[in-house]
Amino acid sequence: MSKIYVIHENDEWTIHLTKRLEELKLPYELWHLDEGIVDLTVAPPEGVFYSRMSASSHTRNHRYAPELTAGVLEWLEFHGRTVFNGTRALSLELSKINQYLALEKAGIRTPKTIGAVGKEQVIKAAEKLGKTSFITKHNRAGKGLGVQLFHSIDALKAYLNSELYDEPVDGITLIQEYIKAPESFITRAEFVGGKFVYAVKVDTSNGFELCPADACQIDDLFCPVGEQVEEKPKFNIIHEVDSEQIAQYEAFLQANKIAVAGIEFISDENGIVYTYDINTNTNYNSDAEAKEGKYGMLELAKFLEKALEASKLSV
Numbered sequence: 001m002s003k004i005y006v007i008h009e010n011d012e013w014t015i016h017l018t019k020r021l022e023e024l025k026l027p028y029e030l031w032h033l034d035e036g037i038v039d040l041t042v043a044p045p046e047g048v049f050y051s052r053m054s055a056s057s058h059t060r061n062h063r064y065a066p067e068l069t070a071g072v073l074e075w076l077e078f079h080g081r082t083v084f085n086g087t088r089a090l091s092l093e094l095s096k097i098n099q100y101l102a103l104e105k106a107g108i109r110t111p112k113t114i115g116a117v118g119k120e121q122v123i124k125a126a127e128k129l130g131k132t133s134f135i136t137k138h139n140r141a142g143k144g145l146g147v148q149l150f151h152s153i154d155a156l157k158a159y160l161n162s163e164l165y166d167e168p169v170d171g172i173t174l175i176q177e178y179i180k181a182p183e184s185f186i187t188r189a190e191f192v193g194g195k196f197v198y199a200v201k202v203d204t205s206n207g208f209e210l211c212p213a214d215a216c217q218i219d220d221l222f223c224p225v226g227e228q229v230e231e232k233p234k235f236n237i238i239h240e241v242d243s244e245q246i247a248q249y250e251a252f253l254q255a256n257k258i259a260v261a262g263i264e265f266i267s268d269e270n271g272i273v274y275t276y277d278i279n280t281n282t283n284y285n286s287d288a289e290a291k292e293g294k295y296g297m298l299e300l301a302k303f304l305e306k307a308l309e310a311s312k313l314s315v
Contacts (some may be wrong), residue, residue: 002312003027004304005045007072008052009034009065013283017052020301026308031072034062038071043079048307050260051085052281055093056142058169066094066140082311084259084304085280092256093280096139096174103275106252111274112177115139119160125175126156133180139172142279149178179266179274186266187238189246190282190296193260193303194253198294199241200285202264203234235288245273260300 004026008014014030021028033053053069073087092099100110116125126134136156138146146166150156159165184205190197249263262282265275284296 001027002046002048002308003029004308005029005031005047005049006052007031007033007049007069008054008281009057009062009069010052010054010060013054013281014052016284016286016297017300020295020297021304023298024301024305026301026305033068033072034065036068036072038068038075040075044076044081046311047081048304048311049073049076049081049083050304051083051090053090053093054142054281055140056145058140059143059145063169066090082307084307085261086257088256089258089261089280092258092278094140095170096137096141096277097172099278102256103252103278106248106255108248108252108275109273111179111276114175115172116175117171117173122160122173122175123153123157125173126150126153129175129177131177133178135176135178137174137176138166138168138170139174140168140170142281146173176276179268179276181266182269186264187241188262188264188279189241189249190284191250191253191258191261191263192296192299194250194258196241196246196250197296197299198237198292200288201236201238206234233287233291235285237288237292237294242273259303 004021006014006017006028008030009032011032018028018030034057051069051073053066055066057063057065070087070090073083073090076083077086092102096113097115100113103110112129112131114125114129116122122136133149133151135150136146136148146168148159150159184203186202186204187199188202189199245265253259253261258278258280260280260282262279263275264277264279265273267273282296289295
């Protein structure tokens with residue numbers, strides 16, 4: 001029987017989608033690719049395949065899941081299966097260098113960035129960037145991995161030689177200009193089927209941890225007992241987003257064969273927009289969605305339902 005296949009490596013992030021698939025009574029199967037085989041001697045099963053492979057898989061002890069997934073996606077595409085977020089999407093998910101070059105090619109502004117391998121080269125990259133304030137980040141990342149803000153080369157040197165230094169899994173550290181926003185927030189635009197669903201405003205006043213998934217939320221453990229604290233939601237769905245910018249993002253996703261994504265951007269003090277991250281295994285925040293009555297995983301499940309029906313008609 002033809003069904004929906006979900007390729008992933010993190011049950012905690014995938015359960016929100018499977019609940020929606022079950023709600024719609026859709027046939028599905030999970031392929032958890034933390035380990036496995038790619039059997040090139042047989043053809044894949046019939047159905048629709050959706051990849052949610054994450055660049056941060058190594059932080060969950062799934063170091064080679066992206067490499068295995070790359071092989072599986074090549075196998076599926078070779079046999080002409082319907083694949084969403086296939087090989088091209090994965091290549092962008094696993095490399096911010098690839099992301100920035102693809103965005104710039106599409107005429108979408110990104111922050112000035114230099115990649116480097118080796119601590120001495122990281123320092124040289126920061127010197128070459130020539131910015132008073134800059135950040136480091138991992139080339140293969142997710143969840144804000146390796147993101148640190150510096151205001152001097154000396155501070156960077158101290159970090160690189162400290163126990164706090166976090167070695168990138170692919171060896172590549174990015175040095176990037178720091179975009180100072182008039183307010184402490186970034187915006188993340190969500191797309192399903194390559195089409196805009198909604199945008200969410202993310203409060204960054206407490207740091208760079210921007211993962212919207214419920215699994216990433218950390219309660220405030222430092223509130224004095226009995227003290228009333230006014231809670232400020234970290235994630236809020238917003239309605240005013242530049243339509244031309246959204247159209248540009250949709251064209252970018254279509255050109256790069258990306259069906260599902262969350263694209264993050266920030267505006268500087270002069271109102272100039274910089275796009276700095278594409279998440280092709282995007283997650284959604286349940287509190288923000290419940291407040292607005294908009295549900296990303298439900299939209300995704302409906303999209304996969306239509307794709308499954310179309311695939312049956314084409315057989």
